[in-house]
Amino acid sequence: MKPYFFLIIASLLLVSSSIKAQNLSDKSNSLHLNFTGEGLPTSHSLPTIKWINPGMEYSSSVEAKISIQAAISSSKVIKKVTLNIGDDQSGEVLSSKLIKIEPHQKEVIINQSIWLPNGAVFLELEAADNHGATVSAQRKMTIGEGALKNMISMNRKDYALIFATDRYDHWSDLVNPIDDAHAMAKMLQENYQFEVEIVENASVEEVWSVLRSYNERNFNPQDQLLVFFAGHGHYDESFGEGYVVASNSLKNDVAKTTYISHNRLRGVIDNIPNEHILLAMDVCFGGTLDPVLARSRGLQSYTVSVSDMLIRKFDKRTRKYLTSGGKEYVSDGIPGSHSPFMSKLLYALSTNGGEDRVLTMSEIKSSMENLSQVPRFGSFGTDETLSDFVFIAK
Incomplete structure (x- = not known):
């Protein structure tokens, strides 16, 4: 988690300790937060997302079918987990998929194969708890032999x-x-x-x-x-x-x-x-x-x-x-x-x-x-x- 996020949280907490309902959104290269509820959550209460595969922030695959693995944990009950697939050039979300979870789960293990379009894409996992906090983490990939060869030769x-x-x-x-x-x-x-x-x-x-x-x-x-x-x-x-x-x-x-x-x-x-x-x-x-x-x-x-x-x-x-x-x-x-x-x-x-x-x-x-x-x-x-x-x- 980015250090400046905690500075934002600290600053907002100093503004008023009497605010009962909060809306806060912060975005970085790898993390997005959006939560509402009774006051701001502490950092240790937020859901955490650990990408296992792809393990690198940027990676590539000649094959369109890839296996994704991730682990999500939270001190509170996880309400919803969403996998988004998007075009990395435009930022447009091309498809979304709800990950099946059981009631009252605080840990979710994801291990499944998906198909990706050729070119530069992003994978985004979003995890929301039952207190309204949503955390997301991304991985970016280049799919297809032609796209990857171009990236290797030029970039x-x-x-x-x-x-x-x-x-x-x-x-x-x-x-x-x-x-x-x-x-x-x-x-x-x-x-x-x-x-x-x-x-x-x-x-x-x-x-x-x-x-x-x-x-x-x-x-x-x-x-x-x-x-x-x-x-x-x-x-x-x-x-x-x-x-x-x-x-x-x-x-x-x-x-x-x-x-x-x-x-x-x-x-x-x-x-x-x-x-x-x-x-x-x-x-x-x-x-x-x-x-x-x-x-x-x-x-x-x-x-x-x-x-x-x-x-x-x-x-x-x-x-x-x-x-x-x-x-x-x-x-x-x-x-x-x-x-x-x-x-x-x-x-x-x-x-x-x-x-x-x-x-x-x-x-x-x-x-x-x-x-x-x-x-x-x-x-x-x-x-x-x-x-x-x-x-x-x-």
């Missing part, structure tokens, strides 16, 4: 956020991270038309500040975001946790408060409102980003057309990671050259994905198999099965 962008540190206040300096970052940025911009931001020698505070700004950005449904860290890494045996070392991290910080913990990093990046994220780390002990160090699973290989492959991949929420090693130190390389990990990654990117012009994580993994320090691949956060991060050559 998407790839971004890269690269943190590179080679100068430290309390740790030994490194030789290659900054050069590696600029070489990678050049490759991503020229071969794949990424929009790249490089953050050099950032402090702990600056890293979190930049990541916060990405949490506050708006992304399109098919956009991708690569977040890359190059520099020192550290692992604490007592805490059982890995860390990224920032430019101002203390060398002997027992509490590790001046370090960037992998646990928090996973959570913050997972929360960025972008559906397709790859977190790559060329740091020592980077593989400890995964709580179960060796849990790396292969990605699905496809024998369908390139466009169909992209449709499937962009339809899944992606949270992948790629690190230069596991629970170990990794080489920074020799001065004037790239780190071994970066050299292999740049080589993979230089291939432009081969004939189909699409470089997948599976192909990157294959190009790195002969490194002496084996890179780690895996998933984190809210990753979905069969998802992937792809580099589409221009």
